[in-house]
Amino acid sequence: MLSLVSVSNSTEVGWFSCLVYSTLTRKSIQSVVVFLPTSTVAGTETKHRHKVFLFQGALRCSFLNAVFRSQLLNISDSTISQILFEFLKHKMSKKKLNNFLYFHSLVMADDWEVDNSEAGGSNFASNDKFDFDENANQTSGFEGEDGGTRKYEGRGGNRGRGRGGSNGYRRNDDGDDNGGGGGGYRRNRDGEDGGGFGGRGRGRGGGGGGRGGYKNRGGDRENNEEGGFDNNNREEDGEDGEEPRKKAELYIPPEPTENEEEMYGSGISSGINFEKYEKIPVKVTGENIPAPIKDFESSGLRDLILANVKKSGYTVPTPIQKNSIPVIKEKRDLMACAQTGSGKTAAFLLPIISNLMEDNFESTVGSPHAVVISPTRELAIQIFNEARKFAHGSCIKICIVYGGTGTKHQSDNVLKGCNILIATPGRLNDFVSRDYIRFDDCRYVVLDEADRMLDMGFLPEVEKVMDNPTMRDRADRQTLMFSATFPEEIQNLAGKFLKDYVFLTVGIVGGACTDVEQNFYEVSKFKKRSKLIEVLEENGAVGTMVFVDTKRNADFLASILSETKFPTTSIHGDRMQREREQALADFKSGAMQVLIATSVAARGLDIKNVAHVINYDLPSSIDEYVHRIGRTGRVGNRGKATSFFDPENNQAVINDLVKILTQAGQPIPEFFTATGGGSSSSNAFGGSDIRNNGQPQALEAEEEW
Numbered sequence: 069m070l071s072l073v074s075v076s077n078s079t080e081v082g083w084f085s086c087l088v089y090s091t092l093t094r095k096s097i098q099s100v101v102v103f104l105p106t107s108t109v110a111g112t113e114t115k116h117r118h119k120v121f122l123f124q125g126a127l128r129c130s131f132l133n134a135v136f137r138s139q140l141l142n143i144s145d146s147t148i149s150q151i152l153f154e155f156l157k158h159k160m161s162k163k164k165l166n167n168f169l170y171f172h173s174l175v176m177a178d179d180w181e182v183d184n185s186e187a188g189g190s191n192f193a194s195n196d197k198f199d200f201d202e203n204a205n206q207t208s209g210f211e212g213e214d215g216g217t218r219k220y221e222g223r224g225g226n227r228g229r230g231r232g233g234s235n236g237y238r239r240n241d242d243g244d245d246n247g248g249g250g251g252g253y254r255r256n257r258d259g260e261d262g263g264g265f266g267g268r269g270r271g272r273g274g275g276g277g278g279r280g281g282y283k284n285r286g287g288d289r290e291n292n293e294e295g296g297f298d299n300n301n302r303e304e305d306g307e308d309g310e311e312p313r314k315k316a317e318l319y320i321p322p323e324p325t326e327n328e329e330e331m332y333g334s335g336i337s338s339g340i341n342f343e344k345y346e347k348i349p350v351k352v353t354g355e356n357i358p359a360p361i362k363d364f365e366s367s368g369l370r371d372l373i374l375a376n377v378k379k380s381g382y383t384v385p386t387p388i389q390k391n392s393i394p395v396i397k398e399k400r401d402l403m404a405c406a407q408t409g410s411g412k413t414a415a416f417l418l419p420i421i422s423n424l425m426e427d428n429f430e431s432t433v434g435s436p437h438a439v440v441i442s443p444t445r446e447l448a449i450q451i452f453n454e455a456r457k458f459a460h461g462s463c464i465k466i467c468i469v470y471g472g473t474g475t476k477h478q479s480d481n482v483l484k485g486c487n488i489l490i491a492t493p494g495r496l497n498d499f500v501s502r503d504y505i506r507f508d509d510c511r512y513v514v515l516d517e518a519d520r521m522l523d524m525g526f527l528p529e530v531e532k533v534m535d536n537p538t539m540r541d542r543a544d545r546q547t548l549m550f551s552a553t554f555p556e557e558i559q560n561l562a563g564k565f566l567k568d569y570v571f572l573t574v575g576i577v578g579g580a581c582t583d584v585e586q587n588f589y590e591v592s593k594f595k596k597r598s599k600l601i602e603v604l605e606e607n608g609a610v611g612t613m614v615f616v617d618t619k620r621n622a623d624f625l626a627s628i629l630s631e632t633k634f635p636t637t638s639i640h641g642d643r644m645q646r647e648r649e650q651a652l653a654d655f656k657s658g659a660m661q662v663l664i665a666t667s668v669a670a671r672g673l674d675i676k677n678v679a680h681v682i683n684y685d686l687p688s689s690i691d692e693y694v695h696r697i698g699r700t701g702r703v704g705n706r707g708k709a710t711s712f713f714d715p716e717n718n719q720a721v722i723n724d725l726v727k728i729l730t731q732a733g734q735p736i737p738e739f740f741t742a743t744g745g746g747s748s749s750s751n752a753f754g755g756s757d758i759r760n761n762g763q764p765q766a767l768e769a770e771e772e773w
């Protein structure tokens with residue numbers, strides 16, 4: 069049997085020798101073909117050298133990756149062997165080769181090396197004769213294959229995927245899938261045979277598009293929220309330089325709905341454990357703390373808002389709302405922390421809208437009265453929709469500006485009048501620098517997911533906003549910060565933007581939602597993929613969010629799952645904004661059962677019917693874990709989270725996980741202790757008012773948590 073192994077770049081050479089060694093030691097494997105960018109294979113065990121066939125150069129890597137992945141995509145072995153044969157014989161034309169390079173956009177998943185064990189054996193018939201000639205393969209004639217815009221039109225045989233270019237990972241058995249680029253990974257069962265192997269039928273396959281980042285879209289200067297973020301390990305755009313840069317796309321988002329049913333039907337209905345919120349201990353510290361409200365009716369919110377609250381299906385305020393609403397109404401600054409899915413958005417929007425209605429400030433074009441900043445575009449859109457529903461029927465105008473979209477459309481909206489502006493920081497600063505937006509009238513600055521907004525990734529953008537010459541002094545504005553997690557070091561940083569603030573915590577700072585059942589499996593990275601399918605089979609796939617660490621793995625897994633019975637899409641920072649929104653819409657509507665996501669979707673997103681969150685890759689930060697699993701089990705509903713614990717890579721987070729599990733009353737997996745645990749990042753969660761200025765004022769009896 070001939071086994072195929074490939075490494076894609078020199079950074080992977082480290083694990084390479086071990087891989088080759090372990091591959092070779094498996095008795096059934098007689099030969100290993102190695103495609104390397106350099107001749108680094110020298111370190112391979114010499115006794116196996118006779119079994120190793122070497123090919124050098126990036127093209128070989130791309131090609132073999134393509135072949136390798138083709139196999140996963142169910143191209144028959146005979147097809148692969150034919151391709152390989154042709155290739156090795158130097159008879160393959162560039163045109164034909166391109167046909168297979170189509171797959172390259174999905175072959176670079178981080179865990180791809182694991183496939184060596186699962187799929188590395190290509191099952192070539194042992195009598196396949198390949199004339200391996202290392203030197204003869206040095207010249208490819210295809211260098212730069214990844215640099216330009218690749219066209220993968222019409223060559224079929226390989227199944228394209230997706231539909232209409234909008235969202236990827238869909239099957240299209242009709243073969244008509246011309247839809248504008250960027251969809252990627254389309255399946256086209258009837259792809260035109262452009263001369264490839266085994267192609268048949270008609271239609272246009274391809275699509276590709278790939279990753280590669282999309283800086284400079286529409287001339288935006290935004291940065292931070294652009295690429296999404298992966299737990300502070302943001303993959304830089306075009307990092308591997310192997311794939312074409314995504315074309316800029318002028319995306320104009322659809323107009324928000326005016327249909328009341330849609331507007332008010334978007335929220336999650338409160339669940340069976342909603343009443344348990346009342347038992348969560350609340351602590352408030354600071355000077356002259358306003359008393360909490362008991363219900364919406366006596367909250368002092370304007371009647372119109374109360375009517376809209378009712379239309380939203382809210383009958384009782386959650387603890388964060390009971391305590392925040394009076395603080396904000398009384399024009400105090402606030403740093404607030406409450407568990408995921410407990411209604412923080414309404415806790416700041418309702419009193420701000422009410423105050424603005426009362427104060428009736430004069431409006432100046434481009435000078436909003438309140439600015440809400442969110443770390444991700446999708447969260448900004450969600451807050452925008454929430455604000456629209458609470459302000460519906462009033463004179464308060466809500467606007468949104470966020471990256472990945474046409475600037476003109478958004479600036480036009482802002483210039484039509486804007487009382488409350490929801491923004492991602494990059495686009496906000498871009499608009500400020502173009503003088504579309506000023507902060508002279510800005511009475512409220514809200515940082516949603518405040519700890520994220522103040523961490524290293526976003527802090528410079530936030531400082532830019534706060535230090536803008538037009539920004540009102542902190543004494544003349546209210547600054548409000550909300551999150552489910554608030555590490556002490558971030559609280560320290562936050563202090564400089566706040567004045568005489570109230571510090572409010574519902575439950576334990578950074579604690580996980582107790583309505584989420586948390587399960588763990590010990591899974592090595594080599595087994596994650598099959599485990600994922602097993603878990604989906606067991607639990608049902610509908611409403612499952614799967615978190616992975618890298619954008620490429622998100623794409624890769626989505627493409628693999630789409631080959632199964634689970635309709636799957638993905639969201640991450642390298643997808644076009646149109647695709648991101650479409651992916652979310654498809655997941656929300658149920659058209660897609662599974663959403664594979666990077667951490668760009670970890671915070672804030674409030675999606676109905678998310679039944680299950682799977683951490684395919686456990687995040688290294690416990691806060692990140694808390695946010696991710698908080699996509700389920702919201703407003704008193706029960707949810708389930710399953711995490712794959714990789715003993716090789718996840719030791720460092722064990723102690724923090726143990727604390728989180730203990731606090732949430734969840735069982736601790738036995739293998740946590742068996743594997744010995746790791747060091748805990750001491751202040752990773754928990755905490756109290758860092759000002760330590762006197763006794764916390766317990767507003768409600770403290771109960772066991």
Ligand SMILES: Nc1ncnc2c1ncn2[C@@H]1O[C@H](COP(=O)(O)OP(=O)(O)OP(=O)(O)O)[C@@H](O)[C@H]1O
Binds near residue numbers: 383386410671672673
């Ligand atoms: N008083 C209430 N009664 C019933 N439902 C509510 C109430 N307040 C908010 N909700 C609903 O609860 C859901 C979660 O609210 P929200 O998104 O504001 O949570 P959050 O605390 O901001 O969560 P996260 O930390 O994940 O951002 C939303 O669907 C919202 O409409």
